[in-house]
Amino acid sequence: MSYLSDTVDQSEWLQRVLSPVPVSVGLIVFGVALLSAQVGIGYPNFMIAALDLAVLGLTYGLVVLGLNLQVGHTGLINFGPHLYYAIGAYTTAMVASESTIAGVALGLPVPVGVVLGVVLSMVAGLFIGATSLQLRTDYLAIVTLASAEIMVRVINGIQFVFGGQTGILNVPQPIHEAAVNYKSELLVTLLILGGVLLLAYAAVDRLTSSPYGRVLRAIRADEEAAQSLGKAVPRYKLWVFIYGSALMGLAGTIVPLYNGSMAPTFTTIQMTVTVWIGMLVGGAANNRAVIGGIGIIIGLRLVTRYLQQYSPVGGGVFAPLRLVLIGAVLWAVIYYRPQGIWGDPDKLGEVFTRK
Amino acid sequence: MVSLAQVLIFSAEFGSFVAIAAISFSIVYRVVGMINFAHGEWLTMGAYIGVLTVQALGGNALLALPVVVLLSGVGGYGLARGFYRPLRRSGAGPIMLMLGSIAVGYILRAGFRIVFSSEPKTVVIPTDVYRFDVLGGFFVNTTQLFVIGMAVIVFTVVHLMFKRTNVGIAMRATGSDEDLAEVCGIDTSHIRRNTWLSMSGLAGLAGFLIGVSTNVYPLLGYQYLLLLIAAAILGGIGSAYGAIAGAYVIGLAVTFTTSYLPTAVSTLGTAVAFVLLILVLLVRPSGIADVEAAT
Numbered sequence: 001m002s003y004l005s006d007t008v009d010q011s012e013w014l015q016r017v018l019s020p021v022p023v024s025v026g027l028i029v030f031g032v033a034l035l036s037a038q039v040g041i042g043y044p045n046f047m048i049a050a051l052d053l054a055v056l057g058l059t060y061g062l063v064v065l066g067l068n069l070q071v072g073h074t075g076l077i078n079f080g081p082h083l084y085y086a087i088g089a090y091t092t093a094m095v096a097s098e099s100t101i102a103g104v105a106l107g108l109p110v111p112v113g114v115v116l117g118v119v120l121s122m123v124a125g126l127f128i129g130a131t132s133l134q135l136r137t138d139y140l141a142i143v144t145l146a147s148a149e150i151m152v153r154v155i156n157g158i159q160f161v162f163g164g165q166t167g168i169l170n171v172p173q174p175i176h177e178a179a180v181n182y183k184s185e186l187l188v189t190l191l192i193l194g195g196v197l198l199l200a201y202a203a204v205d206r207l208t209s210s211p212y213g214r215v216l217r218a219i220r221a222d223e224e225a226a227q228s229l230g231k232a233v234p235r236y237k238l239w240v241f242i243y244g245s246a247l248m249g250l251a252g253t254i255v256p257l258y259n260g261s262m263a264p265t266f267t268t269i270q271m272t273v274t275v276w277i278g279m280l281v282g283g284a285a286n287n288r289a290v291i292g293g294i295g296i297i298i299g300l301r302l303v304t305r306y307l308q309q310y311s312p313v314g315g316g317v318f319a320p321l322r323l324v325l326i327g328a329v330l331w332a333v334i335y336y337r338p339q340g341i342w343g344d345p346d347k348l349g350e351v352f353t354r355k
Numbered sequence: 356m357v358s359l360a361q362v363l364i365f366s367a368e369f370g371s372f373v374a375i376a377a378i379s380f381s382i383v384y385r386v387v388g389m390i391n392f393a394h395g396e397w398l399t400m401g402a403y404i405g406v407l408t409v410q411a412l413g414g415n416a417l418l419a420l421p422v423v424v425l426l427s428g429v430g431g432y433g434l435a436r437g438f439y440r441p442l443r444r445s446g447a448g449p450i451m452l453m454l455g456s457i458a459v460g461y462i463l464r465a466g467f468r469i470v471f472s473s474e475p476k477t478v479v480i481p482t483d484v485y486r487f488d489v490l491g492g493f494f495v496n497t498t499q500l501f502v503i504g505m506a507v508i509v510f511t512v513v514h515l516m517f518k519r520t521n522v523g524i525a526m527r528a529t530g531s532d533e534d535l536a537e538v539c540g541i542d543t544s545h546i547r548r549n550t551w552l553s554m555s556g557l558a559g560l561a562g563f564l565i566g567v568s569t570n571v572y573p574l575l576g577y578q579y580l581l582l583l584i585a586a587a588i589l590g591g592i593g594s595a596y597g598a599i600a601g602a603y604v605i606g607l608a609v610t611f612t613t614s615y616l617p618t619a620v621s622t623l624g625t626a627v628a629f630v631l632l633i634l635v636l637l638v639r640p641s642g643i644a645d646v647e648a649a650t
Contacts, residue, residue: 077450132633135640138390142588143636146629149581153626273457280454316472320465327461331438334455338447345446352448 020205024198031191034184035175041184050302051186055258057298058193059251063275064290065197065204066247072284073208074240075220076133077141080148081275083128084121084245086155086267088252091117093168093262094161100170103163110172114253121249122242129241133234148272156264167263171256189258197291200247205287207243216240217285281333283343284352292342300326361493362614368499368568370606371506375561376579377586377598378513379554385530385593386550389439390453393460394558394583397434398576399467401427401559402566406476414479416501416567420560427559432551434459460577467573475570478563502564509557513595522549530593582609582625585632604631 034041063081070076095113097105132143155162162168175192179185207213218226219233227233256262274297282293304322311318339345339352380394391397404426408419442455516523528536529546537543562576569575586605590597605628613624 131637135636138592139588139636139640141390142584143633145581146585146632150626150629150633153623153629157623157626276454277457280451317469320468323461323465324469327458327465330458330461331442331455334442334447334451334458335445338442338445338451352450 020198020202024195024202027191027195027198031188031195034191035178035188038180039184040180041187043183043187048183048186049305051190053298053302053305055186055189055193057294058190058197059254060271060275060278060294060298061197061291062200062251062254063248063271064279064294065200065287066244066251067275068279068284068287068290069204069208069216069240069247070244072279072286072290073213073220074216074237075137076237076241077137077144078241078244079141079145079272079276080128081248082267082269082272083144083148083151084124084248085252085255085271086148086151087121087124088117088249089255089262089267090155090162090168090252091120092253093171093256096256097168097171100163100168101166102159103168104161105168105170110174110257114250114257117253118246118249121252122246125242125245126238129238129245133237133241145269145272149269152264152267152269155267162264165264167261168256169261171260171262173257173260175258176260193254196250200250201287201291204247208287277330280340280352281330283340286340286342286344289340289342293340296341297326300329358493362610364493364495364499365614366603366606366610368502368606369610370603371502372561372565372568373579373582373586373605374506374599374602375509375557375564376583377590377602378509378595379557379561380583381587381590381592381598382526382530382595383550383554384587386526387435387547388449388533390449390456390584392453392456392580393434393463394456395576395578395580396460396463396467397427397431397555397558398562398565398579399571399573400430400463400576401562402478402571402575403467403471403476404430404559405563405566406478406571409478416478420505420563423563424556424560427562428552428556431555431558432548434463435551435555436548464573464577471571471573473573475572477570478567498568502568505560505564509560510599513557516553517595522546526550582628585628589632589635 063085066084067078067081070078092110092113094104095106095108095116096110098107099105128144128147132140135143156164175189176185179188208216215226215231215236218229218231219236223233252267255266259266275294278294278297279290280293281296282291283289304325308315308318308322311321313321333341337343343352345352376394376398379397380391383389383391383394401423405419405423408422408426409416412418412422438459439452439455442452447455517527518524525536525541525546526549528539528541529543529550533543536546561579565575565579582605583602586601587598588601589604590599590601608628608631609624612627616623
């Protein structure tokens, strides 16, 4: 990354200005300014669907950064991102909600909910990491998946806490409440989330391109060798698991604050599958590539959504055809580029590509 | 309140479905070295082949059985050859192969919806198969006896295959060390083909039995996927005996929670199965039956 490079050249000043941190701060400040200026923003209606999907893409971007830290950089297979996402989302919803039909609604300030959501998902990461990170790779995959599925069923099953199928209602929507209309709300949301994602990217990229990241890659390549060099492998693995959980939890907190409610449909295994596909399509272990991968998956959803208008078949056939297309694209990417579109096969272990 | 004997019958039936499916998943993993996330769709395929075959054969489930196993075997092998072999040859490692199987799962599930629609289909078999028998205060229907009986036959056949036949022994050898098996003169690509053929047949059988007991819909196999993976892992993945044990443990856990917990929290049945899985793995990180030790 340019902002970490040691070489001094004439464009250094420009590079520093365009590096992620100032840009993300700029995005957030601009978003807040737009919001407080109370300007109505206009753009063509057909863009609304695209921008709405982009909000989802940005939250998934946070999840994939955390997942990539665990899977791509350190080799810890985690099939349960939807667990931490759900914890972040439900905690925020229950803490901040003013009233709901069934379930908990504490009515505390929104920031309290966000902080608690992130902290609790870190605690969950600590608990699951401490108990299962010593398991073999395929068992770890299943334990993480199983613990997430337990959470999904608990959320669905225990109505008086989580509100059952209806979920938690009347969660404050800070941007919605401050914005003039829906179009400006959407744009400001995108600006602020874009800034948050870029900040998270800068933090993760800084972490993984430092000596710390080298230790993580050493653990991924050969755990015993890393251990024999005096690195406290279990502690590194646990902390990476917690950092990843924090990012996934943070992504979760966005969901109720944007939608105004939280229901089990937002935290199914489908979300985990989407993020995994995005990560591997882009190229695991490369922080920019995984976000690009998410962009491709979200773009694919959007394109097929528009295509439906021109399709001769009805919705009953088009919806499954769309899934066939997504499956076929994924298969083709693995066939032609098993390391992912921007991935480097030499960097990933044999788990991903065979030599 | 349901009687204990009744719950045990339900558990045995449920466990039998999961056991047959988990054996096939587990053996494919052991021999071919691939976690097939589309394995649930192998079940669904068997169920739909069952619907069509039973229809074609005039409603005789027993006569349809061998046809279903055969066609599912060929179908599953064809899918593996068409979708997985190119990926393997292009250099995809285990994780990418697993992701490829998720893609194949998407395609097949959606394909079933397009071809058969989302409407559930019933496997029509003569009514006397559904006759209920009262045995000392609880019910056993002939479908349940049929399912449990089929599971026992499958366990015996699988046991004999692995212990007595050359193919089975060669499969175990390939699963333990592919290079060594190759050096010993075993044609491992031939063994992989036999594994896909026989284990897809078993998966198809599991799907057919589920279809006979309930009905057939595009998501049938997918809903058993996590349970059958849990059963395979619980039993120490790669071991057929472990898979059987794991499946019945899961069958008991699921049925007991759904039968005895208050209805407000009764959807937690599968959650209990996963809690059990995690607890077992924490105590015995390689499952109930340790594969390295058991073979």
